[in-house]
Amino acid sequence: MKTWVKIVIGAVAALVVVVVMALVVLRVTIDPDAYRARIDAAVTDAIGREVDIDGPIRLSLLPWPSIRFGAVTVANADGFGSQPLARIRAGHVTLRVLPLFTGHLRLGTLNIRGLDLALSRNANGQTNWQSIVHRLSAAAPAARPSPDGARSRHHTGLPLSSLKIGAVEISRADVRYDDDAHDRHYRLKGADLETGRISNGHPFRLEAGGDLSWPGSHMTAAVHLVSRIEPNVADRFYRFSGLSVNVLARGPAVPGGKQEANLGASGDLDLEAGRFGLDDVSLQADGLTITGNVDGTGLHDRLAYNGRITVAEFSPRSTLQQLELHPPKTQAAAALTSASFDAQFEGGAHVVHFKQIAAKLDKSTLSGTVNVRDFADPHYGFDLNLDTLDVDSYLPPGSAAQAQTSQPAQTGGGAAQKAAEFDLAPLHHLRMRGQLRIGSLTTANLNIHNALAQVSAADSVLRIAPLTADIYGGTLKLNGGVDASGPRPAYALFGHFRHVAIEPLLKDVADSDRLEGNADVAIDLHATGRQVAQLKRSLSGTAQFALNDGQINGFDLVGMLLAAHEQAHGKSARAASANGTTEFDHLGGRFTVDHGMASSDAFTIDAGPLTGGGEGQYSLKDNRLDYTLRLAVAQDAGQRLAPLAGLTVPMHLQGALLSPSYSIDIQKAAHTGSPDDGSTIQR
Template sequence: MVAARLHIVHDAPHMKRVAKILLGVLGVLILLIVAAAIALPLLVDPNDYKPQINAAIEDQIGREVDISGDIGLSVFPWLGVELGRVSVANADGFGDEPMATAQAAEISIKLLPLLSREIEVGTVGLQGLNLRLARNADGRTNWASISEHLTRNQAESGNGESPAESEPKNDPAPDDGGFSLSSLQIGAIDIRDAAVSWRDATTGADYRASGVKLVTGRLTDGEPVRLEFGGDFEAPEAALGGEVSLVAQVEPSIADQFYRFSDLSLNVIASGEAVPAGRQQASLTGAGEFDVDAGRFKLSNMALQAAGLNVNANVDGSDLGSDAAAYSGRVTVKEFNPSTVMRELEIEPPATQRDAALSTAGFDAQFEAGNEHVQFKQILATLDDSSVKGSARVEDFAQPAIGFDLSLDELNVDDYLP
């Protein structure tokens, strides 16, 4: 035992020299890899391989693809691709215009974190997207063939399994050597100047959005992120148009199917013949959460302002998507001027004997609801000098049966006569 220890001590300097040599070789290899990564985009022009790239994408989605813009490539420290104009052909029977076009797109993945089984994506950018979605008179959508092609490819790659057999199991956990959603990080999403249209030949619906923007901060599962969304919308058949903007702090937990939002600020301006007075503006603020697996949601401190009304609400929902779905909460309409609200909605207030009539009103109640009923409890409604208290219930929305138990303290009918 003593001799063995002395032998090890005697060889220690030699082992250090070997370690230094190995580290030196490793350093040279790393330098060579970095140099190759830097030189590769300079030596290889991906634009020379456009036909092969187009063919590879077409083989995956079963639809003609045209990358007419330039392709840019970076390798280290980010493996990145930048595309110029790209288009995806429409399905047969949906016209000659492409189903989708984009003026520019970019995405990158950092290489070194992959060694630690972490996925770090840079900014995902999309500029000038034009997405045309449609359903024909037979009820078939123009993206159905892409979905079917992807399903066939998945089945073929699964050793001939049928699509049903090749569907992923309800087990999101990766194996010990794989990646997980918790390891995914995205630097940001930056989509600007997008346009989306939806035409449904079965209903005649025609909806369009333009100037769409979607911008986020850093996306990490379970971490809060700021989200901005906005754009213009148009529904020509409904003589309706306008603009929408949304800002919120969102905390997604994709692995747990749980989503929370706060600091919501939603603003909508609607205009057109279908809008009272030709133009209306509404804003909504609040917070909430949604548990997909539990079928539960919660909306807190929601505040709606529109047409001279200020409405506050708190709502809880459970057993969503089932016959036992239940909703409860409280809604309050702050004191308002009914005559002013009617004028905002381009309704002429009725003439009254008393000038102060129809000048103040308010509402407050708790509610419980299901798929086929709603009940208001602890109602307190006011109109000028009068107040109503009690409860009310509506059963069977298809053939409503209305019941109520209300008490009115006083009402001077003469005040409201012409």
């Protein structure tokens, strides 16, 4: 064997002997408890927080030098109370001795049992751990020249950039997080954490889990996390990849009592530059797949971020079923079978702005922008466009046909519906302003096109001012609002319809072809109450209408007058045709509404040689009409009206608005001094 090989082997053997003898001497002569005060001081200086080791400290040499310690307490930051930031019941750490001679810190396995950690954020947004993070992230001590030319060490904190740990094991941890700035409180119980070999600049595997809960949630969530972490402590830069978080929620507040979700992501955090990023974010739960990414800057001063969020196409009906919730029964079988969402976003600490929104529900597509300001007391702004929406498709089966009748709906109607109170509680905290455009809208069988609504809400008041739209060949412009600031909510609606084709409108809304013509309508109405019945009783204001160039189908007014005239003169009366019509050039009226009762003395009809006016009342509460018309026949009336020329005939209408009964008093028309001589014809 060559001489130099023998020398090397001998030197190594001698070094091993020296190290072993040194360890034995250390074990025999050194009591770690004697250095408790120095250890406390050293750790306190390293993290900038008082540390107290209460339990025993024991040194062990085999198979590796290691230290076992008992209870350790880390003081909280000033202003966060007397409760410790952290408390460790017991721990164990193995040491690598030789690297210490080269100025490096090497540990084997760090085992911590029974960790209690109390993390806090105060109302000003300050945390009780940030100062420790900054101190531990400081660079290693740097050599600086002294005035006499010698080099000295300038302490800037614990040299974590040189730290290597074989593994970290934490068991039975209890972590509390209290965020007073947002009144949020969380607790992670029974938590465990394991890592692979930790070395600055090299990735390691992290696995952790525990049971998460928070007050008032009536649920707990078993959380399991796995990720690959790459720390660069000196540069304060951290990267993670392959993040997988599994959450299993249980409790009475969880649909079905138990639900599971999985989250995946990768990203990085640059504390030096104040930058962060999240990529390949994916959340899967109950048929939903949500993906996205976000990049941000200004962690230390002005936070700014931008990104994208996408919800892949899914079936809302199927998702509700997976959540063990009963999907609503709808008129359209295809309703709630397809939905998706995609949007870009940008924002800061107190605002987020969603843009290029593309949301779909069945055949409807919503686009535009939404922003939220002041998250603690949100204010919503929006500018949205909806291409088409059939509201009736999402109502209970039979609702469309029910809307065309005067009877209460079979689902939730009748007395129960009238007595039900409107829940206006959301208005008390709602702040928003924006506009919504709808290309085509169907609601209560009413078809509306090119609608534009300007909406605002603040101080418990909701306003729509105005709502404009194209409707049945004409236009509408309405202003409305709900004021829930007082003990009794108030409602207001005013505006007008112009040149609306009344026949197709009534056909869709009431399944009636009784009336034709072009309508102009103006309303100014208000009401108070929390129930439908209260609204009807309190409704007040004015309403007026004018119909031009139209006709009343199934209502032969001339035939009715002739039949009454012939019967009054002892002739065989010819029945008015049920298929007859009454054509008119103008039909109009003005109503004053007072607590649910509409009164009018300004009704007019102009049907060529037949004109008239009238007065009476209509009760909204009971759908009851009580109205008297005075129909005047021109002196030169010819053809069918010739027998009635020059007469003014009273006609009394009673009953439902769209199908009233009537009575005609021809005798009273001929003899105005006889109020009732038995010559009244009733139908």
